[in-house]
Amino acid sequence: MRVEERLYTLRYKRDEKPHLEIKDQQTCNKCHETYKSPCIIVCPANVYSFVEGKIIVSYENCLECGACKIVCPFNNIIWKYPRYGLGISLRYG
């Protein structure tokens, strides 16, 4: 099953302000070369992708698990919670 099909089952209320940010793109390039971007591997929601030499962050799909901030070898991800209860809302949990 594709990740997208899984994500369709979820309720999100989008925070206009991204709750995930990359501090420095250059560092991501270095990470991609050396470590193959562990944030891409570990993310269960395909939030991170490497497109044309740049890390793209689809923060709207985030499951808020927090694994990406742990694996980032350069501590290059600014990881916050979405504001005002926005972001994911689970029904079963």
Add this chain to the structure above:
Amino acid sequence: MKYDAIVIGAGPSGSASAYTLAKNGYKVLLIERGSEPGAKNVSGAMIRESEISKVFETKDIPFERIVKRVRLIFRSKDDESEIIVKPKSKLYTISRLKFDKWLAQRAENAGALLITKTTVTGIEGNKVMTERGSVEGDKIVIAEGANALLSMSLGFRRELKNEETVLGVKEVYASTRNEVEKRFNLQGDEGESWRIISDYPLPSAGFIYTYKDSIAIGVGARVDEIITRGIRPFELLDSFKMPYVELVKGFSLREYSAKIIPENGFPSFKPCEGSVYVTGDALGLVDPLTFDGIGPAIISGYLAGKAENCYSYSKMLFEAREISKVIKSRPLVKELLPNIGLYSHLVNDFLTSWVEGDFSKLRYYKSSLGKLMKHLILGLGVIE
């Protein structure tokens, strides 16, 4: 605005803390970042009545099913063995949204004020800053869960490392009550829980839980294993699910979720300082051996609510059975995890040998006797 106590996070630990404080006459504010308690929380989930009843009256607990059978399955690439255990004590499966709401409701009924959709952004002295303004509290309990941004910013603990973090992914498939009962051969409120230990495609622990009209299926593996082997979490879940597709055939996927599970914490994480207390997942209180996080969370929340000072909280944490078993289990699990393959094979070979009446297959394990003894001794340390 000034409160006697402010509790951050309305999960099991936070609600237990707010409930304990409010019941003892304190003016309590309970702050939750989700749209409602449980909206941001993920777990299997199975709970033990004996632990919950230490803090809450459990007669109207919103359980899904009472677990009558636990299937323990040991899987390796080519073998599989299964042991069925009939639990003597009361175990329930629960859905987190309903359960967490029920817990927060207990705190509210006792007099705590719950506000949702509010994220705490910082603590300075006895001032708690939120995105909606600040409040003051004489006592502050941080029950913020595994992604403990506040606790880390205040120096109570550090970020987890890859090798001490498990990433769990889970799906919920729904159908009708009847269909769930038919597939698992259940009657009435009866439920079944599965525990699956596997070394393929990587060392992992999975579960299947029966809810009223749905099934939860999930698997967890250590983050360092996921990264090293380059297996994406959803690929791991798909591979784990393969043998069980018939169980969910025709059911519809209702939810996909993920959570990190700390495998390190108290006492290496600091539980309190001055009038600020840390509890539950934020303090790393998940039992790695039994996968029980909700029980220790509730007990630690209760103790933080009861504690008169930091020293007595630390002391009570060490003395509480539910917390000490978490601490004692960690060294054993650290040994067991890389050896999941060995044990999956051992259990399978032992059972097949027994059935076939030929134990010669077990010769291979002679060379592992030293290792097995070490694990046995560590295991004995877990027993009180």
